[in-house]
Amino acid sequence: MSEKIAVLGAGSWGSILANLLDENGNEVSLWSYNPEQVKELNEKHTNTHYIKDFTYSETLKAYSDLKQALEGATTILFVVPTKAVRSVASDTKAVLAELKTKPQLVHASKGIEQGTYKRVSEILAEEIPAELRRSITVLSGPSHAEDVAKRDITLVTAASTDLDAAKHVQQLFMNRYFRVYTNSDVIGVEIAAALKNIIALGTGALNGLGYGDNAKAALMTRGLAEISRLGASFGANPQTFTGLAGVGDIIVTGTSQNSRNYRAGDELGKGQTLEEVVDTMGMVIEGVATTKAAYELSKQRGVEMPITEAIYQVLYEGKDIRKAISDLMMREGRSEF
Numbered sequence: 001m002s003e004k005i006a007v008l009g010a011g012s013w014g015s016i017l018a019n020l021l022d023e024n025g026n027e028v029s030l031w032s033y034n035p036e037q038v039k040e041l042n043e044k045h046t047n048t049h050y051i052k053d054f055t056y057s058e059t060l061k062a063y064s065d066l067k068q069a070l071e072g073a074t075t076i077l078f079v080v081p082t083k084a085v086r087s088v089a090s091d092t093k094a095v096l097a098e099l100k101t102k103p104q105l106v107h108a109s110k111g112i113e114q115g116t117y118k119r120v121s122e123i124l125a126e127e128i129p130a131e132l133r134r135s136i137t138v139l140s141g142p143s144h145a146e147d148v149a150k151r152d153i154t155l156v157t158a159a160s161t162d163l164d165a166a167k168h169v170q171q172l173f174m175n176r177y178f179r180v181y182t183n184s185d186v187i188g189v190e191i192a193a194a195l196k197n198i199i200a201l202g203t204g205a206l207n208g209l210g211y212g213d214n215a216k217a218a219l220m221t222r223g224l225a226e227i228s229r230l231g232a233s234f235g236a237n238p239q240t241f242t243g244l245a246g247v248g249d250i251i252v253t254g255t256s257q258n259s260r261n262y263r264a265g266d267e268l269g270k271g272q273t274l275e276e277v278v279d280t281m282g283m284v285i286e287g288v289a290t291t292k293a294a295y296e297l298s299k300q301r302g303v304e305m306p307i308t309e310a311i312y313q314v315l316y317e318g319k320d321i322r323k324a325i326s327d328l329m330m331r332e333g334r335s336e337f
């Protein structure tokens with residue numbers, strides 16, 4: 001299968017997925033709002049700020065003009081940070097109204113919108129009306145761009161309420177090192193994807209403070225329990241949290257130095273301030289904003305999320321991390337399930 005695909009967002013994940021789609025034989029246009037980055041991608045086939053020591057395919061073309069990137073595309077993949085999804089989708093809508101191409105939409109972003117608490121597929125559906133597009137699919141799972149760049153084995157899930165669309169996305173992305181499953185639980189996949197970043201901030205902080213493997217396994221397991229509780233309150237399928245988008249992504253993000261969220265937590269644990277961590281990362285740390293959105297959502301919906309609450313207090317209320325950990329440990333004993 002070969003298609004014209006536009007990838008919007010040329011950070012680590014967008015650029016590596018664009019390269020994979022190119023390798024799979026598609027005609028890929030990669031859009032970035034940064035003209036310098038577009039120049040580097042087209043002239044040197046590198047994207048050094050985001051992915052070191054990697055040469056992109058020469059047939060992959062980058063654009064800073066959105067209309068040029070979208071022209072003729074039958075699939076559009078959104079991979080910008082969650083806070084940019086609404087504005088990029090709104091600009092895309094204006095172009096699609098002219099082009100009348102009705103592409104299918106896919107996204108690979110992991111977050112919840114501040115203030116509205118919308119999932120990314122909900123933002124896309126709101127901004128790009130049904131008459132301008134086909135179905136929406138989310139691609140998610142344990143998948144650091146750095147490993148995919150090395151063509152290391154990676155398994156993800158493509159979730160859509162439209163099974164044909166999910167199967168189509170599966171076929172577009174699958175290859176010898178990238179295996180894609182389908183899933184119909186868009187809500188569960190998006191909630192799991194967004195909230196695992198909160199837990200990765202936590203396991204990173206434990207690492208920075210010098211805690212060991214038991215502590216990190218405990219945080220990931222109980223973290224997943226509270227993510228599943230929030231998911232259930234929205235009608236998510238509980239099985240999703242045992243799958244690639246759930247436990248799979250908690251493991252990869254909650255244990256890896258490739259994760260920006262884990263590294264940010266690690267630095268916080270070692271004593272840096274949140275401001276210092278955000279300033280030096282130079283890439284998106286989705287978990288910081290998602291902690292606030294998830295904390296507010298948990299209060300609004302009456303879902304108990306003690307780990308999210310503790311991390312919220314550390315990030316937004318200046319609570320000492322060691323005190324937050326000891327308060328969690330000293331909660332009244334309870335049944336596991």
Ligand SMILES: NC(=O)C1=CN([C@@H]2O[C@H](COP(=O)(O)OP(=O)(O)OC[C@H]3O[C@@H](n4cnc5c(N)ncnc54)[C@H](O)[C@@H]3O)[C@@H](O)[C@H]2O)C=CC1
Nearest residue numbers: 010011012013014033079080081084109110144145283284
């Ligand atoms: N890096 C990874 O391994 C993975 C990332 N993701 C998700 O993919 C999304 C994007 O992440 P990365 O590519 O890693 O981020 P990144 O920080 O590496 O790059 C983000 C890109 O978005 C662009 N951008 C930022 N604000 C923008 C705006 N207002 N309008 C247009 N473009 C804007 C930046 O210029 C940059 O090219 C996030 O939601 C992340 O959670 C998901 C799976 C893996």
Ligand SMILES: O=C(CO)COP(=O)(O)O
Nearest residue numbers: 141142143144259260261
């Ligand atoms: O989602 C990811 C891996 O599945 C990437 O995580 P980070 O954004 O923490 O790097």
